[in-house]
Structures are given as structure tokens and as C-alpha cells.
Amino acid sequence: MSNGMETVSDIERLRQRIGSWRKAGERIGFVPTMGNLHAGHLALVDAAKGQCERSVVSIFVNSMQFGEGEDFDSYPRTLKEDQHKLEQAGVDLLFAPSGTTIYPQGNQAQTRVEVPELSDILCGASRPGHFVGVATIVCKLFNYVQPDLAVFGEKDYQQLMVIRRMVADLAIPIEIVGLPTVREADGLAKSSRNGYLSVDERKQAPKLYEILNITAESLRSGERNYALLESNGADMLRSAGFKPDYFSIRRAHDLALPGREDQHLVILAAAYMGTTRLIDNLNAA
Numbered sequence: 001m002s003n004g005m006e007t008v009s010d011i012e013r014l015r016q017r018i019g020s021w022r023k024a025g026e027r028i029g030f031v032p033t034m035g036n037l038h039a040g041h042l043a044l045v046d047a048a049k050g051q052c053e054r055s056v057v058s059i060f061v062n063s064m065q066f067g068e069g070e071d072f073d074s075y076p077r078t079l080k081e082d083q084h085k086l087e088q089a090g091v092d093l094l095f096a097p098s099g100t101t102i103y104p105q106g107n108q109a110q111t112r113v114e115v116p117e118l119s120d121i122l123c124g125a126s127r128p129g130h131f132v133g134v135a136t137i138v139c140k141l142f143n144y145v146q147p148d149l150a151v152f153g154e155k156d157y158q159q160l161m162v163i164r165r166m167v168a169d170l171a172i173p174i175e176i177v178g179l180p181t182v183r184e185a186d187g188l189a190k191s192s193r194n195g196y197l198s199v200d201e202r203k204q205a206p207k208l209y210e211i212l213n214i215t216a217e218s219l220r221s222g223e224r225n226y227a228l229l230e231s232n233g234a235d236m237l238r239s240a241g242f243k244p245d246y247f248s249i250r251r252a253h254d255l256a257l258p259g260r261e262d263q264h265l266v267i268l269a270a271a272y273m274g275t276t277r278l279i280d281n282l283n284a285a
């Protein structure tokens with residue numbers, strides 16, 4: 001039951017509010033975000049609300065998960081609009097801390113959480129340190145909020161796997177829910193970074209999803225020459241005006257390289273359209 005959303009920026013107040021709900025036996029659903037909210041985030045909020053009496057969202061643009069030269073400074077910060085959307089969605093509590101609240105000693109001195117191996121491939125190979133930043137902030141947020149359940153989008157498929165592994169390995173008693181990617185009418189996965197695209201780039205961007213679908217179709221019809229499918233996928237991306245970072249077919253449950261007999265596969269891609277790095281993925285089970 002929502003009674004107007006409160007925005008808090010300090011941890012004490014956050015814990016007070018949540019503590020009173022927990023005492024009353026209410027379940028807490030949590031959606032961590034970096035803000036600039038779109039329909040994809042609101043689907044995560046709906047899922048949290050559907051399963052819990054109370055919903056908490058965080059907005060924190062986490063410097064630790066951005067590499068040098070990446071878009072930390074230009075990442076869209078739209079707190080007012082986000083607050084309005086969350087209020088409309090019936091969220092109970094928004095946690096919007098400052099950088100110094102989260103990293104009082106600075107990023108370098110912060111204790112880190114590392115999920116090895118899974119964090120070093122695909123996006124982790126191109127963005128060294130990214131998943132250490134993600135795992136560290138998500139672990140901290142989990143400790144502040146101590147939710148019963150937390151919801152993440154499958155658009156960030158590798159991130160979701162890293163978080164599931166962290167939660168399993170560290171025995172964090174939180175249920176992790178993954179939700180299917182929300183897409184624009186033309187198939188482009190919703191993302192805060194879509195806002196960086198020029199009009200022409202935006203027209204081309206849905207080709208990423210089209211190419212994933214073409215590859216998924218080949219896999220479904222029995223093609224198992226993964227190397228060929230991957231190089232064809234990257235070629236199609238180049239022809240569509242992308243600069244591919246990776247185009248990779250992996251086992252869906254652990255992102256390992258698949259064998260011929262594997263049935264549950266996921267195709268993951270990251271590619272630049274102009275200066276904007278887009279990612280997407282598609283299950284091809």
C-alpha cells in the first residue's frame with residue numbers, strides 16, 4: 001500500500017523506514033537503478049510491487065562501474081522526472097544517495113566484491129573492472145535495504161548472471177528475479193543510452209535485434225557452426241553501420257562456450273553505433 005513516496009538520501013533514514021515495514025511483517029521488493037527511468041525500469045518496479053507489500057527503488061549513478069573515458073559524467077541524471085514516474089508507479093521509498101554517502105573513503109579505498117571468471121568475459125573483457133563495480137554497489141545496496149527480493153532486467157544478461165553468482169557464493173538471502181527485456185515498437189531494447197543516438201543512428205539501431213533474431217533462427221534450425229554464425233553476425237552488424245565489440249553465442253546458464261549438444265543458448269552482442277555502445281541478447285533455446 002503506497003501512501004506517497006518518500007525520497008531519502010541517508011542510510012539511517014532508509015533503514016528506519018524499511019525497519020518499520022519489516023517489523024510489521026511486510027515483504028520488501030527492491031529495484032536498483034541508475035535513474036533516467038524508462039518503461040523497462042517500470043516493469044521491474046511492477047514486478048517488485050506484485051510480489052511484495054513494499055517497494056524500494058534506488059537511483060545511484062555508480063562511478064565505480066564506469067571505466068576511464070566512459071560516460072560517467074554525461075550519464076543522464078533526471079531525478080525530478082524519475083521521482084514523478086516512481087510516485088505514479090506507487091513506489092514506497094526512493095533511495096537516492098550521494099557519491100560520498102556510498103564511497104566516503106573514495107572508490108580506490110572501497111572494499112570490493114569480485115565475481116571471477118564471469119566478470120572477465122564479454123562486456124567484462126571490454127570494460128575491465130566494470131563488474132567489480134556492479135557487484136560491489138549491488139552488494140552494498142543489498143546490505144542497506146536488505147530486501148526479500150530484488151528485480152533486474154535480462155537486457156543486462158551478464159550483469160544478472162554476475163549478481164546471481166554473487167548472491168549464491170556469498171549466501172545473501174535475497175531472491176533475484178530476472179525480467180525479459182522491454183523493447184521499443186521496432187525491437188530496440190529500452191536503454192538509457194538510447195538517448196545518445198542521433199536521429200539517423202536511432203533508425204539503424206533496431207538492426208542489432210534483427211541480427212540477433214536471424215542468428216537465433218539459424219540456431220533453432222540446427223546450425224551448430226558457432227564460429228561461422230558469430231562472424232556472420234559481426235559482419236551483418238558492420239554492414240548495418242555498427243562497430244561490433246563482440247557477437248557471441250554462449251550457454252544460457254553459465255555463459256560458457258557451448259558444445260554441439262547444448263540446447264539452451266544465448267546470443268549476446270555489444271556494438272557501437274557512432275559513439276554509443278549498445279548491448280542486447282536473445283535466448284535461442
Ligand code: PAF
Pocket residue numbers: 032033034060062065134137138156159
Ligand atoms: O543496471 C544498472 O542500472 C546498474 O548496473 C545497477 C544494477 C543499478 C548497479 O549500479
